[in-house]
Amino acid sequence: MTGRPTITQLAAELGIAPSTVSRAFTRPNLLKPETVALVQKAAEAAGYVPNHHARALSTGRAGAIGLIVPDIANPFFPPLVRAAQNYASDLGLSVFLADTDEDPNREDRLISRMAPQVEGLIVVSSRLASSRIRQIADSQRVAFINRDVPETYRVLLDTTAAIRSALTHLAELGHRRIAYVGGPPQSWANKQRHSAVDNFTKAHALEVMHFSADPGTYEAAKALGDSVAASGVTAVIAFDDVIAHGLMGGFAAAGVEVPKDVSVIGCDDTLATTTFPALSTIAVNVGAAARRAVAALSENPGSTSLTGARVIFEGTLVLRGTTGPVRSASSPLTLEPELDYPTTGSVQVRRGSDS
Amino acid sequence: MTGRPTITQLAAELGIAPSTVSRAFTRPNLLKPETVALVQKAAEAAGYVPNHHARALSTGRAGAIGLIVPDIANPFFPPLVRAAQNYASDLGLSVFLADTDEDPNREDRLISRMAPQVEGLIVVSSRLASSRIRQIADSQRVAFINRDVPETYRVLLDTTAAIRSALTHLAELGHRRIAYVGGPPQSWANKQRHSAVDNFTKAHALEVMHFSADPGTYEAAKALGDSVAASGVTAVIAFDDVIAHGLMGGFAAAGVEVPKDVSVIGCDDTLATTTFPALSTIAVNVGAAARRAVAALSENPGSTSLTGARVIFEGTLVLRGTTGPVRSASSPLTLEPELDYPTTGSVQVRRGSDS
């Protein structure tokens, strides 16, 4: 009759108090087992399902988290969304998804709009100014992924070490002139990868050239193929796999062969082995990052904001078919052995193991 | 102090009634302009934002819709999710996203769990039994995408006509033996495409062979490359672009050239021009479908279920680089001209124009 059955209706039907019915679901150990059985049977029969809004109003817990990404159509994000949603679901949380379309204003609006109605927010690859981010982190429960603003709760997919490995590998194959082809300039990951390349090449006397695919699409990268090839580099590291793939398309069109003429390494491992040749890349554990962020939000649900933390998952180099020895037979370089970066006290380093 | 400011606090602060404050936001035309200005200023200053749960409880409107997809990592879905979310956002609705992991039980559970807390549900490519779907449609506000169960509200991306065009095109290029490589067997789209191919080839005396990539991944399809090539077909239509792409990978590994030795046509246009050669495919307006579904849910918000409807958006053939004349020079077939299928009264046919 009157829509979905409520706790009160169930109670009336059974001749008991609404509070008892409520407890049958939320604190069954407080009740006589027979009572909870009774209630459960009646609930089942009537098709009762609890009203989340009423519960949220009463308890102050929203039972949901918000997830904000710049562009869900970018293959980097779906696995992350998936992992977040699965894990949240395990914790009894629903997830609101929103897409900012790479627009900082839209992102800001979405954050304000969602924040009050959720347990907390996960903001991935934020395009907001650092000052604004810190402000937001002060008053909202929000975990950032791939955006490194001090004092905020952030989980980072760090590719620095993997990039060093990649460059070492390239150097050992005899490569001396290397290109970095960047992605979205506002992106933390892009800046991080950019400087990882810079630092390493500087330290080891490799020559580096910078390009940037803007926007970071296959087409933009493909269009860059000619100039990258013409620059005389023998290897390229791309901001991500789609740019690497676009480059490969551009190279193919220009008659430049991979890896014979030029080696290519991507990042994020979003394409797996679907390119030809299969793309060498830096794999990154988005699932672990997503789960960590969800967990952070679900912990101490009371507080009005998250305490700052910097959680790091390191990427790993995976070699496939797009890397090979340099064409011109220059002697392979031998680099001094890599030393592990010391990890400062406040930094947790983890190697992601996916479940 | 005590968390977010509430309507009651604002009211007390201004010395007016909570109802007035409420009306300042929801029915400003009932109030003296100065009053609403006053309230708005105070709200702004205090950083007031309405509590969605309380509102939902009071009005019975959830202000959110649920979106359920089998696998967000499949490139078919992200654009759909994106369009749904954008349009919902325009309508002032948030969207809950859930991923069923292709598991019907999980799907069923998710539907039951989400339904009560949202305005309505969009279920994409449902893997549920038709009987269960009809049952659900009876008691819940739910719009299905790409699942055609009578009496439900469903929006379908129809590729039948486009497949006829594709086959016509192939026949004109001289192809006589054609393969259809299917995807998820429970998928409505797969069945639809399968029989579209069957019907046409039967009617025009073309030879057809059926294969199936299970699961519908790049790898599975790639592994199928050998047998498809060995079957002697000169053209293949794949369930979707990722299978088409996988096939191309398999063909390349087997030394079979596309389109010289075999033509391939994909479906859904999820890969655009990122393959080599660029994949000929059937483009489909997922955005329009998503928007239609969202609109359906936002209309007559009162009702307990949606009235049945069958909204159709037709796909269009887009020819790129993977189709060419058959290798062995058999004479091109001339087919009798296509006739438009009559559309029965209850069927709305639309050609999607994206905004």
Next chain:
DNA sequence: TCTTGTTTTGCAAACGTTTGCAGAGAAAAG
């Protein structure tokens, strides 16, 4: 049988809105 203690249940307030109804003014009409 009377305490005392423990387990089980009920009462009622609270969460933050919205909204039907009615009261208070003010303006218009007589």
Next chain:
DNA sequence: CTTTTCTCTGCAAACGTTTGCAAAACAAGA
């Protein structure tokens, strides 16, 4: 100056839960 009609605002109930507190029921110890 009274009545009528509006316009604007306030009161209070309602939405469906949860939960602190207290009452009731029962068991156990004396």
